[in-house]
Amino acid sequence: MVNENLVKDVVKEPYKYGFVTDIETEKIEKGLNEDIIKLISQKKEEPKFLLDFRLKAFKKWQKMKEPDWAALGYKKIDYQDIIYYSAPKQKEKISSLDEVDPKLLETFDKLGIPLTEQKKLTNVAVDAVFDSVSIATTFREELAEHGVIFCSISEAVKNHADLIEKYLGTVVPASDNYFAALNSAVFSDGSFVYIPKGVTCPMDLSSYFRINSGDSGQFERTLIIAEESSSVSYLEGCTAPMFDTNTLHAAVVELIALDDASIKYSTVQNWYAGDEEGIGGIFNFVTKRGKCLGKRSKISWSQVETGSAITWKYPSCLLLGEESVGEFYSVALTNNLQQADTGTKMIHIGPKTKSTIVSKGISAGNSKNSYRGLVKMGTKATGSRNYSQCDSMLIGDQASANTFPYIKSQQPNSEIEHEASTCRISEDQLFYLQSRGIEFEEAVSMMVSGFCRDVFNQLPMEFAAEADKLLALKLEGSVG
Amino acid sequence: MEIIEKIKTNKSDDDLTEIQKICLHKLQSSPLPNPKSELWRLSNKSKLSTFLDYSVNEKDSKFDTPYPKNSKSTIRLIIGENCQIKLIEKNYSIQQLSENELQKYIKEQISFFKQNENWSDLLNLSLSCKNNILGLKINGSKIPPIEIFSNASSNSLNAKTLVIFLEKNCDVELLQVNLGKENSSLSQSTFFCLKENSSVNHGVVSYGDNRSNLLNSLNVIQQKNSAYNLGSLHFKFNYARFEISIKQSAGNAKTNIKGMQITKKDEQISTYTKIEFNGPNGFLDQINKSLADDKSHAIFEGSIIVPKIAQRTDASQLSRNLLLSNLAQIDTKPQLEIIADDVKCKHGATISQLNEEELFYMRSRGITLTEASKLQLSSYFQEIISFIPISKDKWDLLDKLLNEN
Numbered sequence: 001m002v003n004e005n006l007v008k009d010v011v012k013e014p015y016k017y018g019f020v021t022d023i024e025t026e027k028i029e030k031g032l033n034e035d036i037i038k039l040i041s042q043k044k045e046e047p048k049f050l051l052d053f054r055l056k057a058f059k060k061w062q063k064m065k066e067p068d069w070a071a072l073g074y075k076k077i078d079y080q081d082i083i084y085y086s087a088p089k090q091k092e093k094i095s096s097l098d099e100v101d102p103k104l105l106e107t108f109d110k111l112g113i114p115l116t117e118q119k120k121l122t123n124v125a126v127d128a129v130f131d132s133v134s135i136a137t138t139f140r141e142e143l144a145e146h147g148v149i150f151c152s153i154s155e156a157v158k159n160h161a162d163l164i165e166k167y168l169g170t171v172v173p174a175s176d177n178y179f180a181a182l183n184s185a186v187f188s189d190g191s192f193v194y195i196p197k198g199v200t201c202p203m204d205l206s207s208y209f210r211i212n213s214g215d216s217g218q219f220e221r222t223l224i225i226a227e228e229s230s231s232v233s234y235l236e237g238c239t240a241p242m243f244d245t246n247t248l249h250a251a252v253v254e255l256i257a258l259d260d261a262s263i264k265y266s267t268v269q270n271w272y273a274g275d276e277e278g279i280g281g282i283f284n285f286v287t288k289r290g291k292c293l294g295k296r297s298k299i300s301w302s303q304v305e306t307g308s309a310i311t312w313k314y315p316s317c318l319l320l321g322e323e324s325v326g327e328f329y330s331v332a333l334t335n336n337l338q339q340a341d342t343g344t345k346m347i348h349i350g351p352k353t354k355s356t357i358v359s360k361g362i363s364a365g366n367s368k369n370s371y372r373g374l375v376k377m378g379t380k381a382t383g384s385r386n387y388s389q390c391d392s393m394l395i396g397d398q399a400s401a402n403t404f405p406y407i408k409s410q411q412p413n414s415e416i417e418h419e420a421s422t423c424r425i426s427e428d429q430l431f432y433l434q435s436r437g438i439e440f441e442e443a444v445s446m447m448v449s450g451f452c453r454d455v456f457n458q459l460p461m462e463f464a465a466e467a468d469k470l471l472a473l474k475l476e477g478s479v480g
Numbered sequence: 481m482e483i484i485e486k487i488k489t490n491k492s493d494d495d496l497t498e499i500q501k502i503c504l505h506k507l508q509s510s511p512l513p514n515p516k517s518e519l520w521r522l523s524n525k526s527k528l529s530t531f532l533d534y535s536v537n538e539k540d541s542k543f544d545t546p547y548p549k550n551s552k553s554t555i556r557l558i559i560g561e562n563c564q565i566k567l568i569e570k571n572y573s574i575q576q577l578s579e580n581e582l583q584k585y586i587k588e589q590i591s592f593f594k595q596n597e598n599w600s601d602l603l604n605l606s607l608s609c610k611n612n613i614l615g616l617k618i619n620g621s622k623i624p625p626i627e628i629f630s631n632a633s634s635n636s637l638n639a640k641t642l643v644i645f646l647e648k649n650c651d652v653e654l655l656q657v658n659l660g661k662e663n664s665s666l667s668q669s670t671f672f673c674l675k676e677n678s679s680v681n682h683g684v685v686s687y688g689d690n691r692s693n694l695l696n697s698l699n700v701i702q703q704k705n706s707a708y709n710l711g712s713l714h715f716k717f718n719y720a721r722f723e724i725s726i727k728q729s730a731g732n733a734k735t736n737i738k739g740m741q742i743t744k745k746d747e748q749i750s751t752y753t754k755i756e757f758n759g760p761n762g763f764l765d766q767i768n769k770s771l772a773d774d775k776s777h778a779i780f781e782g783s784i785i786v787p788k789i790a791q792r793t794d795a796s797q798l799s800r801n802l803l804l805s806n807l808a809q810i811d812t813k814p815q816l817e818i819i820a821d822d823v824k825c826k827h828g829a830t831i832s833q834l835n836e837e838e839l840f841y842m843r844s845r846g847i848t849l850t851e852a853s854k855l856q857l858s859s860y861f862q863e864i865i866s867f868i869p870i871s872k873d874k875w876d877l878l879d880k881l882l883n884e885n
Binding site: 069377379392394395396397398399400401402403404405406407408409410411412413414415416417418419420421422423424 | 518788791801803804805806808809810811812813814815816817818819820821822823824825826827828829830831832833
């Protein structure tokens with residue numbers, strides 16, 4: 001019999017990103033109404049089309065109901081008790097990193113994302129977002145030489161308004177769902193990426209999201225456009241300090257891939273998950289969707305979800321272009337009282353489209369981990385294929401693992417395969433490893449890492465190592 | 481509301497049984513299932529309203545069995561026609577349940593009912609009058625196979641209820657046949673209680689006629705060490721729902737389910753299964769097949785629920801679907817809800833058409849395309865049909881299915 005307490009001890013590592021940066025911030029008053037939205041828009045000096053977009057979304061949001069179909073239980077969110085804009089005070093216009101408040105740089109340094117010239121990560125361009133604003137974007141000049149635009153979405157609104165107007169809200173319309181509508185109304189910052197025709201982005205692009213203030217929500221918006229025959233790999237990381245209150249994070253990510261383009265979007269989500277009693281933690285309601293518009297285009301989502309008290313997230317692919325490809329690789333780890341309802345949607349519209357789903361869920365403690373996915377073959381999706389695999393691992397007898405795959409086909413000349421399994425850490429394997437002199441915790445960690453291998457293999461190198469470490473840390477103390 | 485008024489027409493409150501009153505009362509607050517709920521979301525609303533359109537028929541309609549002659553080796557019962565039964569032989573006995581036993585059991589079941597999940601049962605129990613409820617207590621061994629019929633008559637809405645207690649150590653083969661008539665609706669609810677160490681091979685064959693509708697609900701409770709094997713087949717219904725709910729009340733039981741539904745024209749047939757393990761060491765092996773042709777729609781939703789108490793549960797569920805036409809559609813949603821950690825649970829789902837390579841192989845050996853597809857279909861059907869008891873020798877289900885294709 002595996003010692004329950006021992007396993008429990010393997011997941012107990014304290015959250016090391018839980019510190020608060022003491023910095024003067026500019027906040028607007030709590031609450032949400034048209035005036036607040038106008039104020040946000042005004043602060044960001046936005047053109048009229050964007051203000052209209054926000055107001056329209058707000059009207060729709062007011063008429064919508066918060067969804068309750070997910071297998072999640074959380075206390076009601078008071079949307080009037082949230083600050084919708086919070087930014088660290090700094091000089092009006094920053095021309096170089098030297099002018100960024102050193103406290104901010106230090107914060108990101110501490111998070112392992114150095115931004116300064118000497119220390120910045122080689123070969124990864126970073127856009128650092130602190131509460132509602134983007135602080136800095138590295139390697140901009142180098143990227144500009146290749147014609148790649150990588151900047152915060154607020155800058156893009158000013159400098160590339162045509163692209164924003166053309167693409168914003170085309171993948172995730174403002175009325176798509178409750179949280180997308182909310183985001184469309186109040187989004188503060190986020191990243192914008194434009195890869196011109198025929199360009200392979202010379203380095204990985206990355207956004208790092210940091211929530212610092214306890215009473216403000218974070219509503220970022222990311223838009224990535226890959227023109228014909230271009231390709232890009234984009235990484236996203238997130239952390240937040242420990243607060244006793246729940247903070248709302250409702251983001252929208254839109255990807256657009258034209259003919260022969262490919263986008264790889266990787267996330268390591270490590271928001272504060274609340275303490276062992278389930279107090280505090282981030283409520284993470286995210287709408288991520290990619291549109292494979294062009295022929296032979298490809299969108300690949302990979303994610304490692306270890307944080308957040310509540311996760312509600314379904315990165316999806318709309319496969320419109322002929323022979324386009326959608327992929328989803330996910331590891332979701334829940335511990336203590338965390339709840340995750342995550343999965344993907346693969347909507348096959350064009351002919352000969354292909355999609356692969358690999359989802360690994362690990363539930364420990366009293367947590368709840370659900371996979372919810374949709375695979376749909378439309379009437380024109382001849383010769384299309386889907387393969388899905390969802391595995392769950394249960395650690396301890398209090399955790400729950402659910403699988404809800406929705407499969408719909410209207411095209412006989414297509415194939416869908418789905419398989420799911422649930423297991424626990426096998427005692428035989430543990431015994432074998434231990435009898436070879438491997439410590440119990442290390443053995444568990446090896447097995448979990450092996451269980452997630454299919455997904456980790458899809459992550460960019462820097463992330464894979466981090467994810468592996470993160471998982472080992474998170475699991476510390478939970479296997480037993 | 482209409483449906484409640486319809487049931488009450490020409491009836492004073494005195495004519496209604498206590499159970500009918502309870503169920504009508506429950507239906508009063510929401511007479512129709514919530515179309516947005518997961519269980520009714522995909523159900524065709526207009527077809528459901530056609531189901532309810534017919535007037536209620538309580539008389540039994542003597543029907544000429546279009547089926548094989550009754551052989552001496554089987555016991556044949558028709559719900560509504562011969563509900564008086566008392567068979568006491570040397571090794572076994574089949575007796576009617578007493579009024580008390582029946583009432584008590586059904587009432588207990590109703591107390592667990594939920595509006596959307598058990599709407600079909602509530603409707604059935606509000607509709608079915610005393611004559612159309614058959615309650616049986618089966619005891620003993622070496623029992624000859626039993627066939628039970630439930631039929632609808634044209635242009636009417638019929639409700640039949642079957643309650644079966646399988647006593648300890650009892651072992652039986654039972655085939656239930658639900659017959660749809662042209663332009664008719666049949667509501668069939670079956671309650672099965674398997675006592676310790678009992679085992680049953682249960683077959684359900686539901687087969688309709690032009691424009692017939694069916695709501696077929698099956699509630700099974702399995703006590704320790706019981707074995708429940710179900711083979712089911714639904715075809716030729718304008719609209720049919722087969723709802724299966726199985727509870728292993730204390731675990732340690734075995735359940736095997738092999739079901740199939742075939743839809744053509746603009747038919748819609750759906751299967752919903754819910755299997756709950758309320759004790760350790762439960763076993764489930766389930767396969768559900770669908771075949772959708774023309775403009776039809778086949779639906780399968782299966783949920784497996786493994787609470788903390790159900791350690792060492794071994795459950796597997798497979799949904800295999802064949803989509804044969806551009807206008808047909810298939811929805812499938814196998815789902816697992818697990819809290820116990822020491823379990824083996826898996827599910828799988830596939831949707832495809834006939835295997836082209838196999839077809840090519842057969843054609844290259846000189847078999848015509850039609851023959852080759854028939855061969856493939858027959859192997860697809862055979863797995864399920866061979867699992868349906870009694871039918872093998874008498875019913876020629878395979879021929880029926882293939883020749884109609």
